[in-house]
Amino acid sequence: MLQLPPDEPSIFIAKTQADIRIGGRHGRIHPFQGLHHPATDAFKSMESYYATTFHELGHWSGAQKRLDRNLTTRFGTEAYAAEELVAELTSAFLCAELGRCLEAL
Numbered sequence: 001m002l003q004l005p006p007d008e009p010s011i012f013i014a015k016t017q018a019d020i021r022i023g024g025r026h027g028r029i030h031p032f033q034g035l036h037h038p039a040t041d042a043f044k045s046m047e048s049y050y051a052t053t054f055h056e057l058g059h060w061s062g063a064q065k066r067l068d069r070n071l072t073t074r075f076g077t078e079a080y081a082a083e084e085l086v087a088e089l090t091s092a093f094l095c096a097e098l099g100r101c102l103e104a105l
Helices: 008-016 046-060 078-098
Strands: 020-022 028-030 034-037
Touching: 008 046, 008 078, 034 046, 046 078
Parallel strands: 020 034
Antiparallel strands: 028 034
């Protein structure tokens, strides 16, 4: 397994104090249990790891004790689409701010 380097994105992730549980093949969030996340070696690059982690942190930020967004919506609803947009924008903004998620197309 890759160790997270002591760089800005890793420091930011640690400072969130999010409960990140390693395991599985896909990133997902449970509002009351934290993030479930594949190990770093499951990603093709650290940039992919950070982009995915920031996406999941976007969802994590919506829990009741944080920003209190409705995280119980189902796939195909407008609320679900809006929540995915929040997560994608969170990832994009954090990647841009911390400068580590750019990959060649």
